[in-house]
Amino acid sequence: MDNQQLTALLQQMTLEEKTAQLLQLTAHLHEGAGSEGQVTGPMEEMGITEQMVAASGSVLGLSGAKDIIQVQKSYMEHSRLGIPLMFMADVVHGFKTIFPIPLAMGCSWDLQLAEKSAAIAAKESAVSGIHVTFAPMVDLVRDPRWGRVMETTGEDPYLNSMFARAFVRGYQGKDELKENTDRMAACVKHFAAYGAPEGGREYNTVDMSERQLREYYLPAYKAALDEGCEMVMSSFNTVDGIPATGNEQLMRGILRGEWGFDGVLISDWASIREMIAHGAAADDREAAYRAMRAGVDIEMMTPCYVRHLPELVQSGQLAETLIDEAVLRILQLKEKLGLFDNPLRGADPEREGEVLFCAEHRQASYDLAAKSCVLLKNEGVLPLKPHHKVALIGPFADSDDILGWWSCVGVKEDATKLSTALAERMQEGALLVAAGCSPHQMSAEQLSSALEAAQSADVIVLALGEDSAMSGEGASRTDIRLPEAQLALIKQLKTFGKPIATVLFNGRPLDLHGVLDEVDAVLEAWYPGSEGGAAVADILLGHVNPSGKLTMSFPQSVGQVPVYYNHFNTGRPLDPLKLEERYVSKYIDSANEPLLPFGFGLSYTTFAYSELALSSKEMSAAQPLFIRVNVTNTGLTAGVETVQLYVRDVTGEVVRPLRELKGFEQLELAPGESRVVTFQLTEEQLRYHHSDLRFTSDPGTFHLYVGGNSRDTLMSSFTLM
Numbered sequence: 044m045d046n047q048q049l050t051a052l053l054q055q056m057t058l059e060e061k062t063a064q065l066l067q068l069t070a071h072l073h074e075g076a077g078s079e080g081q082v083t084g085p086m087e088e089m090g091i092t093e094q095m096v097a098a099s100g101s102v103l104g105l106s107g108a109k110d111i112i113q114v115q116k117s118y119m120e121h122s123r124l125g126i127p128l129m130f131m132a133d134v135v136h137g138f139k140t141i142f143p144i145p146l147a148m149g150c151s152w153d154l155q156l157a158e159k160s161a162a163i164a165a166k167e168s169a170v171s172g173i174h175v176t177f178a179p180m181v182d183l184v185r186d187p188r189w190g191r192v193m194e195t196t197g198e199d200p201y202l203n204s205m206f207a208r209a210f211v212r213g214y215q216g217k218d219e220l221k222e223n224t225d226r227m228a229a230c231v232k233h234f235a236a237y238g239a240p241e242g243g244r245e246y247n248t249v250d251m252s253e254r255q256l257r258e259y260y261l262p263a264y265k266a267a268l269d270e271g272c273e274m275v276m277s278s279f280n281t282v283d284g285i286p287a288t289g290n291e292q293l294m295r296g297i298l299r300g301e302w303g304f305d306g307v308l309i310s311d312w313a314s315i316r317e318m319i320a321h322g323a324a325a326d327d328r329e330a331a332y333r334a335m336r337a338g339v340d341i342e343m344m345t346p347c348y349v350r351h352l353p354e355l356v357q358s359g360q361l362a363e364t365l366i367d368e369a370v371l372r373i374l375q376l377k378e379k380l381g382l383f384d385n386p387l388r389g390a391d392p393e394r395e396g397e398v399l400f401c402a403e404h405r406q407a408s409y410d411l412a413a414k415s416c417v418l419l420k421n422e423g424v425l426p427l428k429p430h431h432k433v434a435l436i437g438p439f440a441d442s443d444d445i446l447g448w449w450s451c452v453g454v455k456e457d458a459t460k461l462s463t464a465l466a467e468r469m470q471e472g473a474l475l476v477a478a479g480c481s482p483h484q485m486s487a488e489q490l491s492s493a494l495e496a497a498q499s500a501d502v503i504v505l506a507l508g509e510d511s512a513m514s515g516e517g518a519s520r521t522d523i524r525l526p527e528a529q530l531a532l533i534k535q536l537k538t539f540g541k542p543i544a545t546v547l548f549n550g551r552p553l554d555l556h557g558v559l560d561e562v563d564a565v566l567e568a569w570y571p572g573s574e575g576g577a578a579v580a581d582i583l584l585g586h587v588n589p590s591g592k593l594t595m596s597f598p599q600s601v602g603q604v605p606v607y608y609n610h611f612n613t614g615r616p617l618d619p620l621k622l623e624e625r626y627v628s629k630y631i632d633s634a635n636e637p638l639l640p641f642g643f644g645l646s647y648t649t650f651a652y653s654e655l656a657l658s659s660k661e662m663s664a665a666q667p668l669f670i671r672v673n674v675t676n677t678g679l680t681a682g683v684e685t686v687q688l689y690v691r692d693v694t695g696e697v698v699r700p701l702r703e704l705k706g707f708e709q710l711e712l713a714p715g716e717s718r719v720v721t722f723q724l725t726e727e728q729l730r731y732h733h734s735d736l737r738f739t740s741d742p743g744t745f746h747l748y749v750g751g752n753s754r755d756t757l758m759s760s761f762t763l764m
């Protein structure tokens with residue numbers, strides 16, 4: 044149907060049918076749903092009538108071709124105007140085949156693999172009846188206390204933007220949602236700046252200048268929309284004192300006005316009604332009024348719209364045209380998905396069995412897991428020696444809790460455990476597994492078996508971490524160390540004086556004191572997904588050379604948070620040669636630098652950077668700058684290096700970060716091989732928001748840095764004319 048036909052359909056709808064079209068419910072209220080689907084928020088008494096359900100526009104959390112076909116067929120039988128339901132779900136890092144958590148995927152710096160993971164997730168979701176995913180989540184983060192850092196790709200706006208684009212391309216393809224039922228619509232979230240809650244406390248206040256918002260937090264949402272993302276989800280938090288879900292300036296001003304977004308805007312779970320708790324609405328009626336004024340189209344899981352919009356229109360307080368615009372956007376998305384022609388779209392129970400968790404998808408998950416692990420330390424322990432006897436100890440030695448939060452319909456039982464993978468790859472009798480303890484405690488018996496295994500081994504592999512419920516939504520922590528029982532285990536095992544390699548399974552940067560300084564090697568595996576155990580085993584055994592690079596800084600301690608690489612210099616920067624100086628920006632009990640910086644990651648080989656050269660000492664809008672650097676693999680093993688380009692605008696109208704990522708390139712080098720990497724830098728990339736929000740560059744001096752992380756770099760400088 045074209046817009047004219049959709050408008051004609053809209054005009055046939057009663058006001059009650061229109062407002063019901065704006066309602067999204069979990070499946071439990073729908074006839075024929077075999078299950079209530081995934082419940083991802085508080086369930087409240089809704090006061091929803093059968094009529095409202097019968098005319099509601101979409102369902103969240105249900106999947107499974109058979110169930111969705113059943114619900115859609117039953118719904119269409121009662122639909123007066125034949126408007127089909129849209130089915131949406133949180134497919135964040137895989138559907139049934141689970142990929143590493145997004146924070147891990149970010150550490151791969153591999154946009155192609157990220158896009159591929161989204162395409163696979165779309166294929167598995169669509170055959171199971173899903174039309175829209177609530178992803179990518181692109182909230183910029185600087186505070187590892189917040190549990191949802193696991194769901195994002197980190198602290199840099201440029202890198203987050205590149206990943207946002209890649210995920211949208213993977214989910215949606217290019218203008219093919221109607222023709223290609225292996226794709227699904229994407230919904231970028233959470234608009235806006237949900238990743239900056241005070242204290243890292245879930246759902247807490249977000250407060251920052253509009254300039255800060257625009258400079259760091261908005262770019263990745265905009266990148267997703269520039270890539271064609273069909274939907275946006277509002278965030279729970281306030282933005283400049285107004286809940287995002289009712290924030291007209293943010294939604295109608297920036298999102299729809301400035302950016303021209305005319306797609307569907309959905310609230311987060313109950314975030315319309317939650318304006319009452321925020322203190323920005325007196326009741327459901329006022330919450331409905333403010334959200335509709337802000338341009339929120341779909342209300343997720345609360346009844347403010349269906350119960351109050353008709354009366355708000357009839358009383359003249361709201362123009363019906365606002366409702367019509369919202370409904371039309373929803374009808375347009377349903378048309379884009381081809382649902383009017385085929386309400387069942389790609390749902391296919393037979394094909395589901397062939398597609399879900401197939402070997403090809405598992406291989407892609409393995410590939411991404413192998414590239415997402417980050418080697419944080421290695422003092423001659425890894426890779427493990429083939430003839431060595433290995434004691435595999437700790438709560439994650441034999442654990443399937445490696446999918447992480449938001450793992451959709453992935454099941455832990457399908458995950459390849461580290462113990463299984465190592466046993467398959469090692470000689471008979473070379474692996475001793477002492478497992479069974481939880482991340483929080485170890486019984487005397489478990490400890491005894493661990494010490495026994497350590498006693499008779501040549502090397503200890505300690506598999507430690509957070510249980511997956513310690514990160515994700517609703518899981519902020521004030522103490523970001525490993526649980527006490529694990530720190531104690533490290534100390535006890537150290538008494539054996541044997542090499543210890545630690546593998547971490549966790550959903551946030553941790554305070555690694557008591558870990559990094561105590562053991563000989565640390566591999567950050569995050570939650571590596573369905574094939575995580577196999578990927579980690581191949582890295583430990585040297586079949587894969589780790590190449591991941593951190594996209595979120597690891598702090599010295601939680602007391603240092605927030606700590607991030609693109610920070611300002613302050614007026615009294617600490618001079619590393621004058622650490623005793625009192626009146627400078629520093630701590631008296633900690634270093635200023637993070638324990639591990641953005642972009643950091645080791646390899647089993649080493650890389651040397653040399654011959655940094657610029658095409659000119661000056662550049663301009665008309666004359667971009669070309670930067671060349673020579674990279675050499677100076678070790679004995681082939682490896683992948685992510686070469687990173689940073690700049691510093693030395694003097695700005697507002698203060699400017701000491702480093703800003705402007706480009707990166709991955710290259711695989713054989714031992715001894717050298718390659719010249721060339722970057723192009725344009726004037727456009729040097730623009731920033733001025734105090735009056737103008738987005739322009741300034742002439743002046745820039746420093747330029749190239750290296751394998753944001754700290755250890757070659758430096759040069761140039762002038763922007």
Ligand code: GLC
Pocket residue numbers: 083084103133177232311312516
């Ligand atoms: C949750 C999350 C959001 C998710 C939604 C639906 O509360 O904040 O990311 O998409 O509800 O599950």
